[in-house]
Amino acid sequence: MSGFTKFAVAGAGNFGKFIVKELLELKKNGSVASVSVLTRSASNANSTELAGLGATIVEVDYESAESISKALAGIDVAICAFSPMALGPQNNIADSAKAAGVKLFVPSEYGVDTEDINKIPFQRAKFELQKKLKDMGLPYTLFQTGTWSDMCFFNPHFGMDLSQKKMIFGGKGDGPISFTARDDAARFIAHALVAFPKEKLEWKSIRMEGDRQSMNSFIAQYEALRGVKIDVTRIPAEELEARLKENSSDIVAMFLLAWDRGGGAMDSAGLSNGEWPEWNPKSVIDVVASVA
Numbered sequence: 001m002s003g004f005t006k007f008a009v010a011g012a013g014n015f016g017k018f019i020v021k022e023l024l025e026l027k028k029n030g031s032v033a034s035v036s037v038l039t040r041s042a043s044n045a046n047s048t049e050l051a052g053l054g055a056t057i058v059e060v061d062y063e064s065a066e067s068i069s070k071a072l073a074g075i076d077v078a079i080c081a082f083s084p085m086a087l088g089p090q091n092n093i094a095d096s097a098k099a100a101g102v103k104l105f106v107p108s109e110y111g112v113d114t115e116d117i118n119k120i121p122f123q124r125a126k127f128e129l130q131k132k133l134k135d136m137g138l139p140y141t142l143f144q145t146g147t148w149s150d151m152c153f154f155n156p157h158f159g160m161d162l163s164q165k166k167m168i169f170g171g172k173g174d175g176p177i178s179f180t181a182r183d184d185a186a187r188f189i190a191h192a193l194v195a196f197p198k199e200k201l202e203w204k205s206i207r208m209e210g211d212r213q214s215m216n217s218f219i220a221q222y223e224a225l226r227g228v229k230i231d232v233t234r235i236p237a238e239e240l241e242a243r244l245k246e247n248s249s250d251i252v253a254m255f256l257l258a259w260d261r262g263g264g265a266m267d268s269a270g271l272s273n274g275e276w277p278e279w280n281p282k283s284v285i286d287v288v289a290s291v292a
Contacts, residue, residue, distance in 0.1 A: 002198050004076040004104060005033035008058075010093055012037045015110060015148075016081030017046050018186035023193075024054050031194045038071050038093075062089035068096035077193055079106040087125050091132065098138045104201060105133055105140045106193070110185065112144060112178065112266055139202040141193070145185040146178025146209055147264060149287040153218075158252055159233065162222070162292045167230050170253075171237040171260030173215040178266045180210035184281040191276055206272045210281035212265060221285045237261075 012020050026032040036056045039047050047057045061067040072078055078097045080090050087108055097105055107129050133140045153160050159168030188208050193201065200206075213221075219230050237260055243253040258264060273279060 002194060002196055002201060004193055005031070006036075006074060006076045007032065007034070007079060007193070008036040008038055008072055008075045008077070009079045009081060010038040010060075010062075010089065011080055011082040011086075011108065012039065012046055012050060012055075013081070014083060015182050015186070016079070017050060018182045019079060019081060019189055020050050020055055021053065022183075022186045022190035024050075026190055026194055027054060036071065036075065038068075062092055065092065065096050065099070068093055069100045072097055072100040072102055075100065075102050077104045077106060078102045079189075079193075080108045081110070082108045084108070084111070087129075090129055094129065094133060094136070094138060098136050103139070104193075105138050106143065106189075107133070107140060109142045110145045112146060112264060134203075141201045142205040143185070143189050143192075144205060144207045144266060145180040146266060147180075148182055148185075149179035149210060149282070149284045150181045150183075150291070152179070153288055154291070158255070162230070162288065165228060165230050166233075167215070167219060168233040168235065168256075169215045169259065170235050170240050170256030173219075173232075173234060173260070175260045175262045175264065176212050176214055177259055177264035178209045178212055179284045179287075180208055181282050181287045184208075184210050184279070188276060188279055188281075191279075192272075196275065200275070205270075206275075207266045207270050208273060208279075208281070209266060209268075209271050210287075211284045212268075213284050215259070218284055218288075222288065225285060225289060 007023050009016050009020050020035055020037055023032050023035045027035060036058050037050050038058050038060045042057045042059045051057045058071045060071045080093060090107055094105060109126060153162045192206055223230055235256060237257060240253045240257040243250050
């Protein structure tokens, strides 16, 4: 057991709300003492729902060190769950967490291994926060989950929308990709933060994988299951490279190219799935089949 019982989650939206709910489940059996949600607005829909489930909602000003430090007073573990495009508050939260005596910091990772910055270069902000935490001596745990299987295939921004029987991906589509559903990832994270000993959490990367598929293998499974034909568009790697040369901030091109080159898969030998054999995450096809 880690000995951590008091948790605060900042960014309890798209993914963070799942972490809060899993921690609240553990609160029912006494493993967790308290779960606070840091938010700019206590009146938004997520805050209202989570308060109803037993979370303590704390309004904060992420630009104010005093506001954040007050919210983190007495907290064991500060968890960030911001989107990749909204990581800014993390630096201030880290500073205030250190000042407030927080024992463990969980930054917004939840993708592939950011310790290898060459895999997904635009995630440099995550890499830089890791360095900051090391320099300030605030222990962290990096939870890496792969791609969200319950969102990836319904994201028109990426050209993937199974509800319309359309898929777009880069290159040949044979690159392996690590997938995990958000509820499965949150369940693993909550369990690890409570049940793992501190030495398996502090300064560690914990990598989980619900399933591993290439785009081609997934599409074949889905077509066989549903008896349909998916309209597939493959963007040549050369075209994606040209797009990035023209615009280095083209996130879609960066992801599609990285996935094609194997950057979307975590090292199988480094996975932590075996640390919790009872986890039993869902496969990609099971997740998607429950929706479309």
